[in-house]
Amino acid sequence: MLYTKIIGTGGYLPPRIVSNDDLAVQLAEQGLETSDQWITERTGIRQRHIADKGMTSSQLGTQAARLALADAGIDASEIDLIIVATSTPDHIFPSTACLIQDQLGISGGAAFDVQAVCSGFVYALTTADALIKSGIANNALVIGAEVFSSILDWKDRGTCVLFGDGAGAVVLSKSSEPGILAAQLNADGSQHGILCTAGNVSYGEVVGDPFLRMDGQAVFKFAVNALTKSAQNVTAKAQLELSEIDWMVPHQANVRIINFIGRKLGMPTEKVVVTLDKHANTSAASVPLALDAARKDGRIQAGNVVLMQGVGGGFTWGSVLARM
Numbered sequence: 304m305l306y307t308k309i310i311g312t313g314g315y316l317p318p319r320i321v322s323n324d325d326l327a328v329q330l331a332e333q334g335l336e337t338s339d340q341w342i343t344e345r346t347g348i349r350q351r352h353i354a355d356k357g358m359t360s361s362q363l364g365t366q367a368a369r370l371a372l373a374d375a376g377i378d379a380s381e382i383d384l385i386i387v388a389t390s391t392p393d394h395i396f397p398s399t400a401c402l403i404q405d406q407l408g409i410s411g412g413a414a415f416d417v418q419a420v421c422s423g424f425v426y427a428l429t430t431a432d433a434l435i436k437s438g439i440a441n442n443a444l445v446i447g448a449e450v451f452s453s454i455l456d457w458k459d460r461g462t463c464v465l466f467g468d469g470a471g472a473v474v475l476s477k478s479s480e481p482g483i484l485a486a487q488l489n490a491d492g493s494q495h496g497i498l499c500t501a502g503n504v505s506y507g508e509v510v511g512d513p514f515l516r517m518d519g520q521a522v523f524k525f526a527v528n529a530l531t532k533s534a535q536n537v538t539a540k541a542q543l544e545l546s547e548i549d550w551m552v553p554h555q556a557n558v559r560i561i562n563f564i565g566r567k568l569g570m571p572t573e574k575v576v577v578t579l580d581k582h583a584n585t586s587a588a589s590v591p592l593a594l595d596a597a598r599k600d601g602r603i604q605a606g607n608v609v610l611m612q613g614v615g616g617g618f619t620w621g622s623v624l625a626r627m
């Protein structure tokens with residue numbers, strides 16, 4: 304039987320770290336009140352990495368891709384598919400995937416972006432898995448890359464404290480050993496308004512509101528219910544029990560959401576990878592960054608069963624269950 308396996312991971316964060324205290328000072332200059340205590344208690348976030356102006360998702364994604372290729376021990380020339388999950392592409396077009404292909408010095412394979420906001424990585428991973436299993440590709444780079452700081456309204460304390468920038472990447476390869484075991488993707492477009500950037504660029508002008516807006520409480524409730532069911536469904540699809548999952552690598556939006564889901568699934572907190580304290584919510588980059596962190600510090604080992612989950616604007620959500 305043909306499988307696809309994750310054979311390497313990489314993560315890259317822009318060097319500038321902004322702590323909650325730094326942000327409180329920055330917002331106070333604009334007459335807005337926030338505090339390390341509020342942000343930590345409500346979200347678990349303590350700091351985020353912020354890209355300098357001009358730094359792009361393709362630059363962050365290329366760095367993460369290079370690290371993932373080195374980890375996999377394969378040359379970029381062996382990659383015949385690049386899928387980038389991003390809501391902050393460098394341009395409307397060409398795709399960020401094409402720009403990363405160019406920065407890696409390769410050409411000829413397929414390259415395209417996936418737009419599923421914070422679920423983007425699990426959508427991209429599932430797509431790459433299907434393209435490899437169907438014989439269309441052999442070795443894929445799946446990348447989540449975001450400069451979310453560029454779409455935040457830095458005068459909206461309800462959203463600007465939540466996000467950060469970064470990129471995570473995995474190399475996925477054809478294998479005779481079990482790798483990706485099951486996946487489930489979902490969307491409910493009727494909920495598009497609870498998390499969106501409604502504006503656009505048209506006829507040379509920004510039309511409408513260009514910033515991220517969110518009904519935090521609606522997103523919170525939706526995320527908990529959707530991801531709990533999604534985890535149950537994908538585990539059943541793989542004919543596994545929830546107790547057989549070694550690691551949960553959830554989207555890193557809010558530690559309270561992660562804890563709620565963990566409790567509903569009976570998942571001990573020691574089995575849940577949390578990086579949002581250091582990275583904040585990096586949207587499509589959050590899952591591959593967390594996966595890479597837990598592999599590199601030795602928690603996730605070869606043979607472990609890992610549940611990856613994304614949830615975000617659209618509304619979209621999904622789960623991928625993989626044996627590493």
Ligand code: UT7
Nearest residue numbers: 336337338341345421460461464519520522523556557615
């Ligand atoms: O990746 C996409 C997925 N996104 C998410 O999963 C986010 C989901 N939602 C959340 O994580 C939470 O809803 C938030 C962290 C966004 C908000 O937490 P909350 O417990 O739902 O707070 P709230 O929106 O009900 O606000 C409580 C209070 C309000 O003040 P009043 O009306 O009670 O006086 C806010 O104005 O906290 C105020 N507030 C703040 N105070 C200090 C909102 N933002 C801040 C802030 N600092 N940064």
